[in-house]
Amino acid sequence: MLAKVASAVLTGLDAGLVDVEVDVTWATLPNFNVVGLPDAAVREARERVKSGINNSELEFPLGKVTVNLAPASLRKEGPSLDLPIAMGILQATKQIEAETIDDFLMIGEVSLDGSVRRVYGALSIALCALEQGKKGIILPAESATEAAVVKGLDVIPVSHIRDVIRFLKDGEEPKPLVLDIKKLTACTGKYDVDFSDVRGQEHAKRALEVAAAGGHNILMIGPPGSGKTMLARRFPTILPPMSLEEALETTKIYSASRLLHSSISLMFKRPFRDPHHTTSDVGLIGGGRFPKPGEVSLSNNGVLFLDELNEFKRSTLEVLRQPIESGTVTVSRAMGTVTYPAVFNLIAAMNPCPCGHLGDKTRECVCTISEIRLYQSKISGPLKDRIDVHIEVPRLAKEDMVKTNGGESSREIIKRVNKARSVQKDRFKEKKDMLNARMSVSAINRFCLLGEESKRFIENAIDSLGLTARSYHKVLTLARTISDLDDSETIQTRHLAEALQYRTYDRQNRRRF
Amino acid sequence: MRKLYSIEHTIDRTGGVSNIHTLKIADDDYPQCLREISCPPATLYIEGGLLLSFSKERRRAVGIVGSRRCSAYGRDMAARLGEDLSQEGITIVSGLAEGIDASAHWGALKGQGGTIAVLGCGLDVVYPKVNQVLYTKIKENGSVITEFEPGTLPFHQNFPARNRIISGLSDLIIVVEGAERSGALITADFALEQGKEVMAVPGRADTRFCKAPHKLLRSGAGLVETSQDVLEELGMDSHSKPKRSGNIPQLEALTDEETQVYRTLAEDSQNIDEIIMNTGLQTHIVSSILVILELKRLIIKGLDSKYHVCS
Numbered sequence: 001m002l003a004k005v006a007s008a009v010l011t012g013l014d015a016g017l018v019d020v021e022v023d024v025t026w027a028t029l030p031n032f033n034v035v036g037l038p039d040a041a042v043r044e045a046r047e048r049v050k051s052g053i054n055n056s057e058l059e060f061p062l063g064k065v066t067v068n069l070a071p072a073s074l075r076k077e078g079p080s081l082d083l084p085i086a087m088g089i090l091q092a093t094k095q096i097e098a099e100t101i102d103d104f105l106m107i108g109e110v111s112l113d114g115s116v117r118r119v120y121g122a123l124s125i126a127l128c129a130l131e132q133g134k135k136g137i138i139l140p141a142e143s144a145t146e147a148a149v150v151k152g153l154d155v156i157p158v159s160h161i162r163d164v165i166r167f168l169k170d171g172e173e174p175k176p177l178v179l180d181i182k183k184l185t186a187c188t189g190k191y192d193v194d195f196s197d198v199r200g201q202e203h204a205k206r207a208l209e210v211a212a213a214g215g216h217n218i219l220m221i222g223p224p225g226s227g228k229t230m231l232a233r234r235f236p237t238i239l240p241p242m243s244l245e246e247a248l249e250t251t252k253i254y255s256a257s258r259l260l261h262s263s264i265s266l267m268f269k270r271p272f273r274d275p276h277h278t279t280s281d282v283g284l285i286g287g288g289r290f291p292k293p294g295e296v297s298l299s300n301n302g303v304l305f306l307d308e309l310n311e312f313k314r315s316t317l318e319v320l321r322q323p324i325e326s327g328t329v330t331v332s333r334a335m336g337t338v339t340y341p342a343v344f345n346l347i348a349a350m351n352p353c354p355c356g357h358l359g360d361k362t363r364e365c366v367c368t369i370s371e372i373r374l375y376q377s378k379i380s381g382p383l384k385d386r387i388d389v390h391i392e393v394p395r396l397a398k399e400d401m402v403k404t405n406g407g408e409s410s411r412e413i414i415k416r417v418n419k420a421r422s423v424q425k426d427r428f429k430e431k432k433d434m435l436n437a438r439m440s441v442s443a444i445n446r447f448c449l450l451g452e453e454s455k456r457f458i459e460n461a462i463d464s465l466g467l468t469a470r471s472y473h474k475v476l477t478l479a480r481t482i483s484d485l486d487d488s489e490t491i492q493t494r495h496l497a498e499a500l501q502y503r504t505y506d507r508q509n510r511r512r513f
Numbered sequence: 514m515r516k517l518y519s520i521e522h523t524i525d526r527t528g529g530v531s532n533i534h535t536l537k538i539a540d541d542d543y544p545q546c547l548r549e550i551s552c553p554p555a556t557l558y559i560e561g562g563l564l565l566s567f568s569k570e571r572r573r574a575v576g577i578v579g580s581r582r583c584s585a586y587g588r589d590m591a592a593r594l595g596e597d598l599s600q601e602g603i604t605i606v607s608g609l610a611e612g613i614d615a616s617a618h619w620g621a622l623k624g625q626g627g628t629i630a631v632l633g634c635g636l637d638v639v640y641p642k643v644n645q646v647l648y649t650k651i652k653e654n655g656s657v658i659t660e661f662e663p664g665t666l667p668f669h670q671n672f673p674a675r676n677r678i679i680s681g682l683s684d685l686i687i688v689v690e691g692a693e694r695s696g697a698l699i700t701a702d703f704a705l706e707q708g709k710e711v712m713a714v715p716g717r718a719d720t721r722f723c724k725a726p727h728k729l730l731r732s733g734a735g736l737v738e739t740s741q742d743v744l745e746e747l748g749m750d751s752h753s754k755p756k757r758s759g760n761i762p763q764l765e766a767l768t769d770e771e772t773q774v775y776r777t778l779a780e781d782s783q784n785i786d787e788i789i790m791n792t793g794l795q796t797h798i799v800s801s802i803l804v805i806l807e808l809k810r811l812i813i814k815g816l817d818s819k820y821h822v823c824s
């Protein structure tokens with residue numbers, strides 16, 4: 001007899017429907033065959049499913065079992081089709097006779113003892129079930145929390161094949177998992193760290209506030225121990241809270257990357273990723289034989305922190321260009337390509353000189369000027385072009401650390417950031433998720449108009465600082481953000497002046513001694 | 514062992530050699546003080562007019578030497594001594610190297626005494642390349658000289674030879690910073706051989722840069738705290754009025770807050786967070802004021818993140 005069970009597999013971040021068709025005939029010797037582009041893990045389903053069924057007081061048939069996974073064009077990877085295959089076999093051999101089986105989509109890995117184990121990408125698969133008009137989804141209890149955020153879908157958590165059979169019999173147990181989305185969103189934007197932890201560093205904090213308000217990328221230059229990492233880690237706390245849509249997207253990425261904790265249903269904290277400089281290109285942008293999102297996608301809607309920027313290989317930094325430019329990353333795989341989202345705020349940090357102590361009051365720098373120049377010019381040009389804010393973060397002397405207090409909390413700062421963000425929302429109403437930092441040249445020309453006085457000021461600055469056209473545009477977008485924070489419709493001279501302060505690397509004439 | 518220089522990175526041919534002036538030892542304008550040293554250079558290649566008037570007028574000269582690798586303190590001292598002595602009409606002689614040499618030249622360019630740079634390579638070879646701007650300034654306002662013919666690369670062995678010319682041109686040598694075995698000590702040795710005075714600026718005792726000056730101080734070199742010590746040794750009185758009188762240029766044109774920032778910087782060079790603390794002004798206001806003052810060329814930002822008032 002022929003049975004059909006609905007399931008799904010991940011293709012990139014989204015899931016595609018897979019019909020698991022099982023046919024059992026008794027005419028020949030025992031045989032098990034899977035067709036429809038299965039990978040090795042799927043083909044091995046036989047051993048798991050056979051033991052799983054036999055250890056659930058049921059019988060694995062001694063006939064010829066043919067499993068067809070349709071459509072054949074979708075590549076099926078991993079063990080998540082074990083459960084639908086098992087249920088198909090039981091249905092085909094009439095060990096269960098459930099009319100409701102068509103109403104549900106099933107996923108899960110089966111263990112030899114019949115228990116059902118966690119699978120990844122459950123949120124995307126649940127969304128696929130909803131799209132397909134299914135009444136519900138039957139899936140491992142460990143994967144159920146993330147699927148339960150999908151509204152309008154019965155999420156049935158199961159731990160063993162027996163649970164599935166019990167549920168299909170009368171539809172009573174186990175009960176669908178219900179989450180209170182309101183309760184979930186209540187913890188939005190709560191972080192373990194806060195800007196008030198940072199003493200002094202008023203300049204750096206203000207620069208980070210400007211960057212958060214306009215979505216600008218940042219480079220921090222300072223000696224070891226000056227607090228660069230500490231500041232960067234607190235950057236997500238002054239970004240606006242994630243919307244439900246953003247949280248869903250981020251959760252999908254983490255689920256697909258197997259990084260989502262089973263107790264977490266939705267990621268409401270903006271991610272902070274700090275890949276080591278030895279991370280491979282694939283690790284950074286994603287890909288691989290079984291494509292997985294890379295660090296740029298794991299930082300989607302959050303922060304990508306590149307510490308010790310100078311240690312990264314130039315070629316590694318060049319691959320960041322595409323995601324920074326487009327907010328997405330496309331990686332190739334066996335069949336076609338996958339595109340992952342990669343909208344992040346880049347924060348880079350580096351020492352000011354080879355010995356690290358330039359500008360450090362407590363230690364003497366022993367580098368020559370040419371060593372310093374060479375060191376600072378080593379950052380890849382294309383990456384530097386995509387960084388709006390560059391600031392120097394000096395190290396606080398111990399006595400200053402004691403003297404100064406923590407200053408403003410993230411809650412105070414985020415109020416101003418939110419205000420500036422809402423000004424931008426009005427400005428770019430046609431374009432969702434648009435921010436000052438992402439303005440094209442034509443948008444800059446339209447939204448960054450200057451009055452007579454500020455025009456004269458910036459012209460003088462271009463001459464005496466030797467600004468390039470590109471950095472001139474950066475200054476304008478920064479000044480736009482600063483004026484938004486200042487609740488000023490026009491860009492004033494003081495806004496331009498502050499913007500120039502964040503362009504450390506545009507200074508050509510610095511005192512050498 | 515670090516390479517002294519790398520040809521690819523540091524050498525840049527300036528092309529035209531037309532402005533180079535040569536002086537043979539027999540020429541009238543050849544500096545008398547150089548004729549008096551043992552093995553004087555047979556030919557001098559010169560760019561910039563200062564050397565001629567220097568030897569005609571028999572001006573006083575002080576050599577300021579030290580190591581390329583040095584501390585901010587060392588650079589500050591070299592620049593200050595260079596400027597203050599130059600203000601007294603003394604010509605500052607050094608080797609156009611990075612670090613102490615460059616600082617001394619930069620300081621000297623601000624006074625009337627001017628500065629002479631003695632190279633260890635041909636005049637058309639700019640070494641080190643970071644000092645390109647300085648090189649041009651000295652050619653315009655002082656002199657760059659060498660005994661090596663155009664095209665000569667900065668070989669290791671050229672530098673000790675170069676040092677004998679630095680001491681030969683100078684009445685007195687000041688060593689600012691240098692490690693145990695530094696070129697500055699070679700220059701000091703030449704100076705003593707040539708019967709010149711040697712003085713030294715004490716260094717910070719907890720760094721390796723103090724080794725060379727302290728070695729000299731131990732063996733009796735004169736101690737330099739300010740230019741006054743040097744003037745006394747040379748038997749000169751101070752001509753110039755006390756400087757850094759604190760009269761602020763274009764002060765009227767500044768707002769109150771701008772004046773406040775300028776004033777605190779005139780007291781002491783500071784980084785932005787220190788300025789914020791010392792003035793009590795809001796962070797974003799200080800940020801923009803610093804840029805405005807910088808564009809008015811009243812202050813300048815150093816590589817060490819500190820802002821300094823321009824003198």
Ligand SMILES: Nc1ncnc2c1ncn2[C@@H]1O[C@H](COP(=O)(O)OP(=O)(O)O)[C@@H](O)[C@H]1O
Binds near residue numbers: 201222224226227
């Ligand atoms: N401004 C500061 N306020 C409070 N603590 C600080 C500050 N700067 C540094 N620290 C302390 O020093 C440690 C090292 O700072 P870190 O951020 O790792 O420096 P960096 O990344 O620049 O090397 C921090 O964990 C923190 O405890």
Ligand SMILES: [Mg+2]
Binds near residue numbers: 225228230307
């Ligand atoms: Mg760090």
Ligand SMILES: [Zn+2]
Binds near residue numbers: 353354356357365366
């Ligand atoms: Zn250093």
